[in-house]
Amino acid sequence: MYRSPFQEIDLPSRPLDEYILEGASERGDHPALVDAASGRTITYAELAELVGSVAAGLADAGLKPGEVLAVYAPNSLFYPVACLAAARAGAAVTLVNALATAKDLARQLQDAEARILFTVSALLPTVREAGGTVREVFVLDEAADHRSIGDLARSGAGRPAADAPRRSADTALLPYSSGTSGAPKGVVLTHGNVTANIAQMSHALEVTPDHRVLAVLPFFHAYGFSTLIGVTLRSGATLVVLPRFDLAGFLDVLTGQRITHALVAPPIALALAKHPLVEGRDFSSIRQLLSAAAPLKPELAEMVHRRIGVPVVQAYGMTELSPGAHVPPRGQTPPPGSVGKPLPSTECRLVSPESGLDVAPGAEGELWIRGPQVMRGYLGRPTETAEVVDEDGWLHTGDLARVDEDGWFFISDRVKELIKYKGYQVLPGELEAVLLTHPGVADAAVVGVVDEDGMETPRAYVVAAPGAGGSGAGAALTAEAVMEYVAARVAPYKKVRSVAFLDALPRSNAGKILRRELRNLAAGAGPAGS
Incomplete structure (x- = not known):
């Protein structure tokens, strides 16, 4: 304990x-x-x-x-x-x-x-x-x-x-x-x-x-x-x-109204690390940025610190x-x-x-x-x-975690299936239910995948219905069509951000989707529609 x-x-x-x-x-x-x-x-x-x-x-x-x-x-x-x-x-x-x-x-x-x-x-x-x-x-x-x-x-x-x-x-x-x-x-x-x-x-x-x-x-x-x-x-x-949140307005307030502390989520940290609007700003009044609501990659925190001179802690x-x-x-x-x-x-x-x-x-x-x-x-x-x-x-x-010899805790993964997109909770099951109402979708699963910036986003793995296609020139069912279909039926933060097509979903003998296999697949998957 x-x-x-x-x-x-x-x-x-x-x-x-x-x-x-x-x-x-x-x-x-x-x-x-x-x-x-x-x-x-x-x-x-x-x-x-x-x-x-x-x-x-x-x-x-x-x-x-x-x-x-x-x-x-x-x-x-x-x-x-x-x-x-x-x-x-x-x-x-x-x-x-x-x-x-x-x-x-x-x-x-x-x-x-x-x-x-x-x-x-x-x-x-x-x-x-x-x-x-x-x-x-x-x-x-x-x-x-x-x-x-x-x-x-x-x-x-x-x-x-x-x-x-x-x-x-x-x-x-x-x-x-x-x-x-x-x-x-x-x-x-x-x-x-x-x-x-x-x-x-x-x-x-x-x-x-x-x-x-x-x-x-x-x-x-x-x-x-x-x-x-x-x-x-x-x-x-x-x-x-x-x-x-609007980056330009956020930066104007952050640097122009003598802000000393700001609570942020990882997407804001990403903008501070990479966006050109950050250049030339005076961040000297800010003592600390505190990030929570979703995991923040240590590399991204260090990028922010190097760029604006403000420490980012989680x-x-x-x-x-x-x-x-x-x-x-x-x-x-x-x-x-x-x-x-x-x-x-x-x-x-x-x-x-x-x-x-x-x-x-x-x-x-x-x-x-x-x-x-x-x-x-x-x-x-x-x-x-x-x-x-x-x-x-x-x-x-x-959540899976570990603690080092000095008592510092690190969150490493999740037992649960919940996706955290920019700090918002996204239920895979809800998106899967929407996907399955599409006449061209025979089966679907949604998992969180981490992009190169460390952001978790919802990716749909879709099995196309017979005759619906799924990839290649002239296919009737495209990644863009799938994403547009879901976007029209859910709140903006719940949208599917990428789609990959499979011949069949990995499932257990009891029929449960093997999400870990899909996440492992995502680590080597190509862009949307692959």
């Missing part, structure tokens, strides 16, 4: 909103949230007042303690306000991917039993198509025929809602994750889970009121929520908010861990490729997937984690919960 090198910490006992906003009123005019494009600012005193007023407005709108409020929006100044106000009103918040299709949105709203929805005007057509049972849809900006978060704040101004009862075991966040396999499931994160993880990360990371942190990673991602909204605002730092976690488990301790330089060391009050084991026994020191095994940040379970799915969290409280991550 591997224990955290950090000293034990006192775990918070306060609700999520109170814990994050502790001391906010006293910080007065210090900027809490800054819109990167317009410069509009919400101070800490304004943030504390807004959260109380919007919570009162939500109570007037009929939101009851224990109900679920959904947020379906890109990053904005008012995204944290909506989430913290919902918590203040005693509701749980389900975070919806802003790229979700109407079908994805409808499924999550129904499964979570969301009663109130926050979105933005640009996404209202998708909301209308999704339908659902929400009582009212509010917007974070402005839209005809919809009340806004500003309307809620004005209706509740001057009379903040009395604090609804929020126990440590009550649900605070309900993000959706595929876990180690299967369809997306609601991950029940309690007030105790999330505040514990914010406290753990705050202890391990150096974030002070003098820091300016760039929020380009989405708030709907558990990593973005807990680290950006949680740790940054709890620490009194300034959060500079970008609604979406952290590790998953939605079911609220989401953090490992970070590099402040003041320590991790070896290349390491995701750091276990957070305070966190225990780890490395277990052989074959034998179920702990592996020898230095050997590779499945990473098991136990700590106060481990989820309560999957919403309404006790069987799936028991498959991931055992009776002793160990979360089986599905």
Whole structure:
């Protein structure tokens, strides 16, 4: 068993909103949230007042303690306000991917039993198509025929809602994750889970009121929520908010607004390492880039460091861990490729997937984690919960890892089949189901393949139906046609990025697709359509 090198910490006992906003009123005019494009600012005193007023407005709108409020929006100044106000009103918040299709949105709203929805005007057509049972849809900006978060704040101004009862075991966040396999499931994160993880990360990371942190990673991602909204605002730092990633705009903000820290995903690191727009920029204000949400090749981290002079370190976690488990301790330089060391009050084991026994020191095994940040379970799915969290409280991550003699952890592979494309979760089974609806596809399998830049992308292996072709001049079924077919039916981040044709898929005697064989094949496969 591997224990955290950090000293034990006192775990918070306060609700999520109170814990994050502790001391906010006293910080007065210090900027809490800054819109990167317009410069509009919400101070800490304004943030504390807004959260109380919007919570009162939500109570007037009929939101009851224990109900679920959904947020379906890109990053904005008012995204944290909506989430913290919902918590203040005693509701749980389900975070919806802003790229979700109407079908994805409808499924999550129904499964979570969301009663109130926050979105933005640009996404209202998708909301209308999704339908659902929400009582009212509010917007974070402005839209005809919809009340806004500003309307809620004005209706509740001057009379903040009395604090609804929020126990440590009550649900605070309900993000959706595929876990180690299967369809997306609601991950029940309690007030105790999330505040514990914010406290753990705050202890391990150096974030002070003098820091300016760039929020380009989405708030709907558990990593973005807990680290950006949680740790940054709890620490009194300034959060500079970008609604979406555009390289030119990202670089302008990164270098022009005195950013000291940025949380990134590997695709952003890749752009920093290779794109010509990076040339001639002054990165001197930036002290560190922290990468998570997907594995980062050590060679790529070194390329970024050499090019812009800023160190890039990795952290590790998953939605079911609220989401953090490992970070590099402040003041320590991790070896290349390491995701750091276990957070305070966190225990780890490395277990052989074959034998179920702990592996020898230095050997590779499945990473098991136990700590106060481990989820309560999957919403309404006790069987799936028991498959991931055992009776002793160990979360089986599905990731293979090793630890060196100095206690640094390295993630090497995944037991699970989930694909991480630019930090987003992509289910192979979902894409396979779409592929099999194509009349020219007889069989299909999807695996994650790693390109030369270390990015994992979905590749489809397709068996063409008789007469449909599959390769060569004049073939009726082409790689481009397959990719276009899938792209028209899924969210943009789920698209198949390459296609290869086979005469038959490798399967076990029981009919299970042998994905490892396909990944091995991909390592030597040619370009799309090969």
